[in-house]
Amino acid sequence: MLSIEKVTKRYDGHTAVDDLSLVIEPGGVFGLLGPNGAGKTTIIRMVMNIIEPDEGRISIFGEPLSEKMKEKVGYLPEERGMYRKMKVLEHLVFLGEIKGISSSVAHERSRKWLEKVGLSEWRDKTVESLSKGMQQKIQFISTVLHEPQLVILDEPFSGLDPINTEMLKDIITDMKDAGKTVVLSTHMMDQVEKLCGRICLINKGKKILEGGLSDIKMKMSKNVVSIRFSGDRRHLETWPEVEKVVDFGQDLSITLKGGADPNGILRHALDNGRVERFEIGEMSLHDIFIAKVKEKGGEIDEEDVQGR
């Protein structure tokens, strides 16, 4: 679907994207994650053929980038903008038309979408007379009006009210169910955790980690469990696969030795007392990101990484 090969982009003095390769398969939601300034927007702009890479190649649908291809992609830029003096319906139709769909099709789909988001009676009002939340809705519609196979959303949740956040999540899920490919770029890693099937973590223009979200979580998380246990905790502390136990009062956090199966300690606990709560601890994406960056000896600007 989308393939980025050894792409580098330099701006005066600094390298925004550094020898980055990435393949996104068709279908599903792909998360392009990283702190502010990691190079996500630069990557997306290169994919949209708005700026050119200094080195490397990008192809979409197996073809090199071209103007025609822009019609098959929907793009919601981080910086939202609309023609404020235009009427809502006119605006949608115009953006549809420059994406290559005919005026009549654009009219028909715009009407349907406006109805769907409850803005039908606003269609002849100017964009500037709409509230910010309404404008955001119009902007989403314009991103998908031409029914693209690939949708790229750059920081889609920033500045959204809770209602629109939910609506956008629904739209993303609908698109995924319809077999479309969605690329989500954001620095709010934990917010998109539940949406993404695959992710790529980026820091300072370089790829830190790529893969299926569940695989990554499994690899990174399975050696910590949290347990609420009534019985003698010494039974747990002396269990050979346990490395360390931290008592939080009600719950115990147990770090297992490498390669240990969390089910082993659960069985052992059930044999020696009563288990009220048991959870295989998941590291949040935010924690994974920090762990990985540190592992590679990189630096993190903690302010730019927002986990929760």
Place this chain on the structure above:
Amino acid sequence: MKKMFKVVKREYLERVKKKSFLIGTILGPALMAVLIFAPMLFMKYTPETRTRIAVIDMTGAGIFGRLQAALTDTLADGTPKYELRKVDVAGGDLAGTKNELNYEIESDVLEGYIVLPEDVIEKGEANFYGKRLGNIKTMERFESALDNTVIGIRLEIEGIDDASVEKLTKGLKVEVIQVKEGKEETGKGFDSMFMSSFMFVMMLYMTILMWGIAVQRSIIEEKNNRVIEVMLSSLRPIDLLAGKILGVGAVGLTQYLIWAVFGVVLALYGMSMGGPVAEVAASLSIGTMAFFVAYYLLGFLFYATLFAGIGSVCNTDQEAQQLQQPIVLCLVFTILVPMMIIQNPDSMFATVISLIPFFTPIVMFMRINILTPPVWQIVLSFLIMIGSIYAAALLSAKIFRIGILMYGKRPDLREMIKWMRRA
């Protein structure tokens, strides 16, 4: 191409639908008409007044009498236009007499006085004193009457009799008839031709500047409201740039069309009315109009492309105003030269100026309007403009491509040159 025309359509409709467009289109020419015709009408209909002039004749050759006999012009009500008064120098005190007359001028009893020294016949020099230089025509008439009188006296001294003097000093009246496209055009003075040329020059200047800046502002506005990235994800930067320029240019043409309709109505009305309006109206021809539109398009495309380049590197109108200054000055220069061009439309200066792209649209149009230059020069001016527009578009497109996504600090000239080389 198809997408570019969608942009053209959007830009065009957005502007034409605005109320301010309609108001500006109607008020603009109305204001201009007032500016141009009001002084003409004012001059024409200002009633002439009596002019009182004192003459200090120190020659004793009877100049005063002859002058009085020559200046028999009358005002509309039949009373004499010139009221001459002979003043003698009392006791040889010229300074004292002049003082008295100066006082009279100050208290508006007198418009002015002339001192004819004893040797005025030989030397031909005299001084006129007055508070206001006054009506040029009135002064000219007075001067020529005096001139004729002095020449007459000289001839008499040489022994030529009265009757012969009149015959010999009879002036020559030249009526100017312009030959245009091989045809004589009578009844069309150079005055009205200058008026119509100047009116068109002002219109070219105003529309090129106004719509050129409109392109620049619209780019800055789109940069600021961030819609530009949405656009670029759908079409090429060059399509957006060209669409904007052509869309705005079409608005200018629409404005002309509206003016042309008004103009035809006004011309028909004006011709029936007579006077200066009719003269200007009569000086219009299809050819003039065609050149006018052609040079508007060339001038607009050239300047708008440059303004677009400037707009794409600026974040605010204020920033852009600084950068656009040299270009605006070029445009201002072209409306300052018509006075020189009109005196000598075929001079080296006029030819060279009219072939420099910054000045071509207005100056060449002006020359064509006054005295059609050789065809090769007109053709050359078109080629030069087309070439310059192409060059400007290449440069602007490169700056545009990079500049429109840059926010914050404005790039300096060195950076911009780097972009031009790189892109």
